[in-house]
Amino acid sequence: MQHPARQDTRPERASNRLSKRFILITVFSCSLLATFGLLILAGCFPDENYNFHTRSFQLSILLTVLIDVNLLLLITGSKRSDTTAEEKDCNSSRRSFLTWTSSLAQSSAMGTVRQKMNDSIAVVTKKKNPKSRHPIIPAGAEDFQLFKQRCDVCQKCVEVCPNKVLKPSLAYETLMLPELMFNNSYCALDCVKCNEVCPTGALKKISIEDKTDIQIGYAVWIRENCRVIEDKPCNRCEEVCPNASIQMIPSGRFMIPIINTGKCLGCGACQAACPASPLKAIYVEGHRTHRPG
Amino acid sequence: MSTNNTIKRRSFFKMIGTGTAALSSIVYARAVTQSPLASSLLPPAPVETKMTTRLDPVTGKGVSILGYGGMRWPSKDRRILQDKVNELIDVAMKNGVNYYDTAPVYHNGQSEKAMGESLRRYPRESYFIATKLSNFNANDWSFERSKAIYDNSFKELGLDYIDFYLLHSVGPGKENFDKRFVNNGMLDFLQKERQEGRIRHLGFSYHGNRESFLHALSLDVKWDFVQIQLNYFDWLQDSDNRPSAEYLYEELTKRQIPVVVMEPLLGGRLAKLNDQLLAKLKERDPNQTPAAWAFRFAGSLPNILTVLSGMTYMEHLTENIDTFSPLKPVSDADKTFLQETATAMMKYPTVPCTACRYCMPCPFNVDIPGNFAYLNKCIENGNIPASRQSANYTKARSSFLKKYSKSVPSKKQASHCTACGQCMELCPQHIKIPEQMKRINELVDKLQNNTL
Incomplete structure (x- = not known):
């Protein structure tokens, strides 16, 4: 009764405060979601060894902290207009409290998330990415450096490849340079079409017999990715090898494939046939310089 | 407000x-x-190698257990590819390999030059260079000719001192040794050079019979090191003209002479085992390559200064660096196991050629190591039909003949051997080359005429 005006506004202010609290909570939950989103985004682009990009990961943390702080600033700033001096004092201390606690909470939450993620990543990193350290180039190219010098990336060999294993490289250093990718098919030993069409001599003209005597790479088995250690017997790689370079031997209670790297030509038949998914359990590692078989 | x-x-x-x-x-x-x-x-860490090293008693410096052999550099049309040599040596130096072995005869004289050129880019004290007095030929036995070989090494390498100097391939006998090194005063000269600091270590590389080995050791010369052929295949193989590696190693250890190992892979043959032997090794440890087994066997012995490997390809080098960074010694059980493997290998009647090419060039243009390499490969992989009654005779026959003419051009095949015997004196493995050539030729003849 002493302050009719204030009494009048109270229910209004209460509802106002409620709606503000609602906004605050929504914005906070949104920002939290954004935090997680960014973390997941950062984690979703592993490099070739299935490690997570650290720089983007940390950038995302910094970004989220900044975004959240700004959000807080916005929220608390918007409340400024209709408050008394005492409430302002109270508000400012509340603001600082909110800022500190929320920042702390955020960082600790992110710390936990990171810890959690590390734990979960540990399982993932055990699998190895089946990727050759060195581009695999067709028989007749002899040496990668020479091939790089001689090839003028006309893509004729890519067009003519019947198994579609010869593809232009997407890596920066070797952009558009043809390389062999064996995930879907393999380089047939009775085919020298790429050598026939090459106009620059980057791929030497070789006969089919020559081809069976050139090692362009060698198969590598990845235990972690293989079905056999999950008690699912499999010998697809042994079956398909055209050169009998793979044999199955007992190792503990499993039968595992072993590769005779002295015989292996690097045709990729085993890699193409490997049923392990999404990461193949056998892949071809390219030789820098091709070797006589 | x-x-x-x-x-x-x-x-x-x-x-x-x-x-x-x-x-x-x-x-x-x-x-x-x-x-x-x-x-x-983080910025890349400064190069800290984990390569196992052995203490050199003369200089007190560490020698990497992996030494780089200069006999098998990447080459094309008989020319060493200098760029590739530089690339390989860069990786080797970066990973702590500091022993580089060469000889005037390797790659027809190009090896010393190529290695000198590549190594001179590094501080002189960061590597050890080893080269040899390769006066095999009787024409070079005079003091002047031998000294010319010695002086030429300095010229080719472009260095003012040599860390390790070896009398190359001691072995055919006492007389041969005396004629090559003692009678012409070369040995005294080299000892004087050592005193003057132009040579830091004097030793000899050895392929031969017991007599010449003991003769060299009995001389009044302080041998700083001796280079012997040592691998799990040769460890217990003892014959008249060739003592076992175990005997040589024990004799040298008794005299406190450090041992440098050559042919730890038997010319690459221990790295390329056939399917049966490979399966045995992999059953024991699926993660070890046959080459790693052989290197670990040699490196595990305590009196080994360094294990030489002539690595042609970058993949070989990186694999060997992995094996030796650090070295995981083989256990006694492993040693027994490797001896069993060696015994199993002996069942195959292969030719003990290590493709060192000391026998080349042949006056009749026979590619001696090429013929042996092909024969060994076929024997180890069981590609030679035993008789016409064999199950896959037709296929094996055509495959053998086709691949033979492809591996060895017809002008360099065994049929051109006239058994002149010139190569036999030069062979450090004492292979009776004419006999073996006859064996290959007969096999080819029988297969060609269908009379096996």
Whole structure:
């Protein structure tokens, strides 16, 4: 009764405060979601060894902290207009409290998330990415450096490849340079079409017999990715090898494939046939310089 | 009101600013120090190699257990590819390989030059170079000719001192040794050179019979090291003209002479085992390559200064660096196991050629190591049909003949051997080359005429 005006506004202010609290909570939950989103985004682009990009990961943390702080600033700033001096004092201390606690909470939450993620990543990193350290180039190219010098990336060999294993490289250093990718098919030993069409001599003209005597790479088995250690017997790689370079031997209670790297030509038949998914359990590692078989 | 409010807001901003900075730095620091994910943020660590080293008693410096042999550099049309040599030596140096072995005869004289050129880019004290007195030919036995070989090594390498100097391939006998090194005064000369510091270590490389070995050791010369052929295949193989590696090693250890190992892979044959032997090794340890087994066997012996390997390809080099960084010694059980493997290998009647090419060039243009390499490959992989009644005779016959003409051009095949015997004196493995050539020729004849 002493302050009719204030009494009048109270229910209004209460509802106002409620709606503000609602906004605050929504914005906070949104920002939290954004935090997680960014973390997941950062984690979703592993490099070739299935490690997570650290720089983007940390950038995302910094970004989220900044975004959240700004959000807080916005929220608390918007409340400024209709408050008394005492409430302002109270508000400012509340603001600082909110800022500190929320920042702390955020960082600790992110710390936990990171810890959690590390734990979960540990399982993932055990699998190895089946990727050759060195581009695999067709028989007749002899040496990668020479091939790089001689090839003028006309893509004729890519067009003519019947198994579609010869593809232009997407890596920066070797952009558009043809390389062999064996995930879907393999380089047939009775085919020298790429050598026939090459106009620059980057791929030497070789006969089919020559081809069976050139090692362009060698198969590598990845235990972690293989079905056999999950008690699912499999010998697809042994079956398909055209050169009998793979044999199955007992190792503990499993039968595992072993590769005779002295015989292996690097045709990729085993890699193409490997049923392990999404990461193949056998892949071809390219030789820098091709070797006589 | 507004003043009051502004101040509050400023302090509020300040607080937020410092809070954010502090928190982000904490988060960052935590990420850098704790997270394994952060490794990419740190600058690359200075090269710290884990390569096992052995102490050289003369200089007191560490010699890497992996030594680089200069006999098998990448080459094309008989020319060493200098770029590739540089690339390989760069990787080797970076990973702690500091022993480089060469000889005037390797690659027809190109090896010393190529290695000198490549190594001169590094500080002289960061590597050891070894080269040899290769006066095999009787024409070079005079003091002048031998000294010319010695002086030429300095010229080719472009260095003012040689760390390890070897009398090359001691072995055919006592007389041969005396004629090559003692009677012409070469040995005295080399000892004088050692005193003057132009040679830092004097030793000899040895392929031969027991007599010449003991003769060389009995001389009044301080041998700083001796280079012997040592691998698990030769360890217990003892014959008249060739003592076992175990005997040689024990004799040298008794005299406290450090041992340099050559042919740890038997010319690459222990790296390329056939399917049966490979399966045995892999059953024991699926992660070990046959080459790693052989290197570990040699490196595990305590009196070994370095294990030489002539690595042609970058993949070989990186694999060997992995094997020796650090070396994981083989256990006694492993040694027994490797001896069993060696016994199993002996069942195959292969030719003990290591493709050193000392026998080349043949006056009749026979590619001696090429013929042996092909024969050995076929024997080890069981590609030679035993008789016409064999199950896959037709296929094996055509495959053998086709691949033979492809591996060895017809002008260089065994049929051109006239058994002149010139190569036999030069062979450090004492292979009876004419006999073996006859064996190959007969096999080819029988297969060609269908009379096996």
